[in-house]
Amino acid sequence: MNRNKFRGLWYIPVMTLVVSLSACLGSGDETIVLEEGKPAHGIPSDDDADPNPEIGTSTTYIPNVNYTVENSGNDAIVRLDMTGIQDPDSYEWLKLVGTGGNGVNQQNVWVSVDGKPKGIAVYNNSDNQGENAIMVDVVFLVDNSGSMGDEADGIARDIVTWAGELSASDIDVKFGCVGYGGNVGRQYGSLVNGYGVTGALNITDYMELNNFLNNRSVTNTSRTKGYAGDDTSELYTIAENSYSRAGGECGVQALRFADEHFSFRLGANRVYVNFTDDANYPGGDDEISVSYVADAMNWNTNKGTIHTVFSGSSSSLNYSIGEAPWLLSEYTGGTVMEVSPTFSGVTLNSLPVTGAMQNSYIIRFTNVSEFMDGQSHEVKVTILSEDGRVRAEKIFYIVFGTV
Numbered sequence: 001m002n003r004n005k006f007r008g009l010w011y012i013p014v015m016t017l018v019v020s021l022s023a024c025l026g027s028g029d030e031t032i033v034l035e036e037g038k039p040a041h042g043i044p045s046d047d048d049a050d051p052n053p054e055i056g057t058s059t060t061y062i063p064n065v066n067y068t069v070e071n072s073g074n075d076a077i078v079r080l081d082m083t084g085i086q087d088p089d090s091y092e093w094l095k096l097v098g099t100g101g102n103g104v105n106q107q108n109v110w111v112s113v114d115g116k117p118k119g120i121a122v123y124n125n126s127d128n129q130g131e132n133a134i135m136v137d138v139v140f141l142v143d144n145s146g147s148m149g150d151e152a153d154g155i156a157r158d159i160v161t162w163a164g165e166l167s168a169s170d171i172d173v174k175f176g177c178v179g180y181g182g183n184v185g186r187q188y189g190s191l192v193n194g195y196g197v198t199g200a201l202n203i204t205d206y207m208e209l210n211n212f213l214n215n216r217s218v219t220n221t222s223r224t225k226g227y228a229g230d231d232t233s234e235l236y237t238i239a240e241n242s243y244s245r246a247g248g249e250c251g252v253q254a255l256r257f258a259d260e261h262f263s264f265r266l267g268a269n270r271v272y273v274n275f276t277d278d279a280n281y282p283g284g285d286d287e288i289s290v291s292y293v294a295d296a297m298n299w300n301t302n303k304g305t306i307h308t309v310f311s312g313s314s315s316s317l318n319y320s321i322g323e324a325p326w327l328l329s330e331y332t333g334g335t336v337m338e339v340s341p342t343f344s345g346v347t348l349n350s351l352p353v354t355g356a357m358q359n360s361y362i363i364r365f366t367n368v369s370e371f372m373d374g375q376s377h378e379v380k381v382t383i384l385s386e387d388g389r390v391r392a393e394k395i396f397y398i399v400f401g402t403v
Contacts, residue, residue, distance in 0.1 A: 044099035044119035052382040055391040062394040063333035064301040084359030093359035098122035118365040143276035144221040145181035151343030162348035179224025180254035196244030247283025270304025277312030279322025307353040
């Protein structure tokens with residue numbers, strides 16, 4: 001595969017999923033009900049909305065979409081949050097324009113529910129209008145196997161620097177970290193298995209992340225080994241008992257550990273950054289294979305986008321027992337960056353994910369009472385730039401609830 005350093009822009013097939021809106025909007029079992037009301041202020045009427053255009057072959061992807069509901073008086077507003085979309089040729093970040101255009105630019109994003117066009121209002125974080133808080137939970141998945149020794153200190157240093165700069169920006173951001181790749185001594189019926197999660201820090205602030213990586217009197221790959229935080233004992237026990245069955249370095253095992261046991265904030269976009277120099281080795285276990293993430297029934301859009309920083313040689317990967325780690329990015333709409341094996345000359349500010357967060361979008365629409373029947377409804381998001389170069393589409397399903 002010929003991959004540009006900042007490529008991360010392969011065509012991603014449309015994936016579908018079925019998930020209830022109630023699953024991501026509250027901590028209890030109650031169904032979230034969207035009430036009918038007057039059109040929300042600032043959101044164009046559905047009468048003014050045009051159908052999603054036909055785009056032909058996609059030229060880029062739409063990253064995974066986080067969806068929640070907001071209330072404005074009697075109005076229920078569906079909110080879609082997603083990270084930035086790049087022009088596949090220039091790598092510039094696309095500014096999205098909703099229903100009817102804005103008097104300067106034409107509309108370039110459309111949303112429909114069951115094929116019915118929705119009037120949408122779009123907020124671009126790059127406009128820095130102070131009207132909306134882009135909330136992001138970033139989790140660093142760090143391969144700490146022996147082969148990562150050359151880059152381990154550099155990765156830790158740059159993670160801390162980058163996290164500090166993000167914390168000082170307009171993004172409401174928290175951080176977590178999972179170290180993986182070491183042999184933890186557990187064998188599951190095969191001598192090649194027994195590799196797993198070897199360290200973790202649950203979602204927290206920049207200072208705690210800095211303490212975890214820099215202030216524990218550890219260096220090199222040990223920076224991401226061990227556990228910290230109020231739930232140290234709990235995370236250690238869970239990791240040892242249930243996340244130590246891979247056949248080698250396994251980013252998916254670390255990903256699932258974070259997804260299933262970290263305290264993500266309600267409504268936050270989940271962004272993962274996976275640092276590795278080798279393949280994903282599931283040891284024959286489909287549950288920790290990249291195919292797990294490829295299945296939208298396992299990894300729905302609310303679970304987040306995975307970005308890859310690869311410091312190895314793609315030509316030397318053993319594809320007979322391992323999997324290309326950047327497939328995690330392809331399947332979720334993430335980006336890929338290739339760096340030197342020593343991690344020298346790299347700053348994480350150059351990561352495509354930095355621009356993706358800084359150029360995040362919020363899309364809002366309302367008038368969904370007709371869909372509140374307890375059934376799943378198709379939501380389609382289509383992107384078509386004015387010059388036609390940026391073309392992408394994502395389809396997912398929401399159960400809105402019933403009155």
